[in-house]
Amino acid sequence: MNNFLFVAAENDGIAKCKAGGMGDVVRDVPRQISERGDRVHIVVPSYSRLHQNGSFKTHLNIQLRGITYTAELYEVIPKKEYKNVHHYVIHHPEIEAGDIAHIYHNDPKEPFYTDAIKYIIFCTAVAEAIKKGSFGRLDIVHLHDWHSSLLLFLKTYHPAYSVLKQIRFVYTIHNLAIQGIRPFDNNYSSIKNWFPEIPIDHRGLMDYRYQDCINLMAVGIRFADAVHTVSPSYKEDVLLPSRPPEFIGGENLESDLQKANNEGRLFGVLNGSNYANIRVAETGNIYRNILKAIFIWLQEESKKYKADFLAHTGEKVVEFLKEPPSFVVSSVARLTEQKFYFFKRSPESLITILEQLEKVNGVFILLGTGDPDYETLFREVSYNHKNFIFINGQSEDVIDSLYLETDLYIMPSLFEPCGISQMLAMRNGHPCLVHQTGGLKDTVKHLKTGFCFDGESYDEKIRNMNEVLAQVLDIFTNDKTQWKKIQDNARKMRFTWEKSVDDYYKYLYSINP
Incomplete structure (x- = not known):
């Protein structure tokens, strides 16, 4: 043993x-x-x-x-x-x-x-x-x-x-x-x-x-x-120098990583996802769960400074109890440069997403807390756009509902060593729209299990992100057969810990499993 x-x-x-x-x-x-x-x-x-x-x-x-x-x-x-x-x-x-x-x-x-x-x-x-x-x-x-x-x-x-x-x-x-x-x-x-x-x-x-x-x-x-x-893929990325914001690589440690690789000490093994004993919310409760979470937060002393915004969010969500949207995009993450740099540097790209969604009676629900600058940005967008729901808090019930019930999960990460959110969304049969970087490149395949964007320059990446979303909405609206096929393919994907730990034993631990 x-x-x-x-x-x-x-x-x-x-x-x-x-x-x-x-x-x-x-x-x-x-x-x-x-x-x-x-x-x-x-x-x-x-x-x-x-x-x-x-x-x-x-x-x-x-x-x-x-x-x-x-x-x-x-x-x-x-x-x-x-x-x-x-x-x-x-x-x-x-x-x-x-x-x-x-x-x-x-x-x-x-x-x-x-x-x-x-x-x-x-x-x-x-x-x-x-x-x-x-x-x-x-x-x-x-x-x-x-x-x-x-x-x-x-x-x-x-x-x-x-x-x-x-x-x-x-x-x-x-x-x-x-x-x-x-x-x-x-x-x-x-x-x-x-x-x-x-x-x-x-x-x-x-x-x-x-x-x-x-x-x-x-x-x-x-x-x-x-x-x-x-x-x-993240292993390959970190062997190269970073060129932010176009490319995030070795973060000034690429020479150390290259040395480790040359010595046979550096290994890239994909994280797995848990497909058993899943804590799952019931379907049909997404808006009730959001309102319940908001009501709890409104009673917390630590949330008093954002009470007005929480009430504003609740008012918007109440409308969805009567008339739910036809298409829901979601994202769950800490609000950091890694996760939402594209939206912070180019808020117009987020506005373009909301305008595209408005044409199909769609909404974007984003849940997260973190960097105050990002929180401020998303609160301002929420005040100005009725189809942007910014849930500025943490709730396992709401997160479970988002993974379970939304139509498209979006991860515009500047870089992503592995990512688990895309695996959790795919587990429930929801395609993801991702930046083609690191672990997202290894887990989401364009037009097969989801949708990917990339580009040689920052501006090209932003343009492609919005163009790929237009492609998503076109398939969802006009080609239900292809949409269902992509959903089914996403649901069938399995990134198991069993396979990953086999590689841990072989490469990391040097133990015959």
């Missing part, structure tokens, strides 16, 4: 520990590993809340800043029990809940300042737990994004954790754009402050642009035994 440890910032295998797609992966892959007869331990930070109903396992005494910190390891109850899958959290008072999904902190003046501190404490505590044998004798440690890569710094440079050198380390890149860059010195969140006894290898750790800083994403790429991108 092989023994694995997953180390991440998120784990949707336990309640209230998810902000994005990483949480899905850290939930689903261990379940597949357990079905192969192997054992998996998953450890995430407690964020000062997730340990409260857990079972205390051990104290972890670690040396940081020249003093002893004491963290605590708890085993916690998962959403669903699986044989040989064990879930843990690490608690320390300085590992606090952030303002993003009660996980990450947003520090506009000093990016990653607070997160760097809490993940330094977390990773060092994990290293101590491994050293103490809290997870048994490990064969594989699988790290996820920069939040966990400090373990590779400890493995490589810290004499107290030389035991880590005996274990194979795998590093998955979920979002290459978020790199965890912090100063080497002269800052409370610097590596020198937390590890004053370790000489700094500036050349091995530095960011190429800010050479007085450590780049924790680069640490993962440089020191892992295997580096993993979450789709084959």
Whole structure:
């Protein structure tokens, strides 16, 4: 029996520990590993809340800043029990809940300042737990994004954790754009402050642009035994330099990725989707679920500042109870540059979409929270266009209804390492309109399982997006046979974790499955 440890910032295998797609992966892959007869331990930070109903396992005494910190390891109850899958959290008072999904902190003046501190404490505590044998004798440690890569710094440079050198380390890149860059010195969140006894290898750790800083994403790429991108096409993308906004590639780390590829350490394996035990809303409730969510938010103190907008949204949705639209486009995502850059830079492209939809009695429903500039843009568009419904909140019931009931799902992502939303929409037989990049290129085929747009220049991409939507509406309106065929093809597509984890064993873990 092989023994694995997953180390991440998120784990949707336990309640209230998810902000994005990483949480899905850290939930689903261990379940597949357990079905192969192997054992998996998953450890995430407690964020000062997730340990409260857990079972205390051990104290972890670690040396940081020249003093002893004491963290605590708890085993916690998962959403669903699986044989040989064990879930843990690490608690320390300085590992606090952030303002993003009660996980990450947003520090506009000093990016990653607070997160760097809490993940330094977390990773060092994990290293101590491994050293103490809290997870048994490990064969594989699988790290996820920069939040966990400090373990590779400890493995490589810290004499107290030389035991880590005996274990194979795998590093998955979920979002290459978020790199965890912090100063080497002269800052409370610097590596020198937390590890004053370790000489700094500036050349091995530095960011190429800010050479007085450590780049924790680069640490993962440089020191892992295997580096993993979450789709084959995204692997090809990141080997090339970025040319924003036309092309998002290696984000200044392409030379490190090329080196990993030349050394046979870089692999592109597509994420899977969960096709069993699906939490599904009932059909026919989409507008009721939206109104119910709005009513709940209106009673929350934290939503008072947007109460007027929520009421405005509710008024528009009430009309659909009497006269539902004929065609519904939807999108669910955090409001970031990655997801909606096209609409932010070219609001006229969004207006064109709404004008096209108006001709077929169609609406665009967008659900998300995030960057205040994006929230402001979408609220303004909603006030001015009756067929744009901006749901500025988070609701699982509404999200389920959108995946279940809308006619077209749109993902105009600037870049997309893998994407899971398109898989969830296709699972329900809904075609997607996507930008042909990264994992979207691997999962949606134009006029077969959905619709794709691309272009050599930014302007060409915008023009093609609007032209492809016109093509979508023409097929929907005038060629029901082809529309149904595309729907059926989308529904039949299966991106299973079983197949993906077969490739994990072969390429990432170097284990015969």
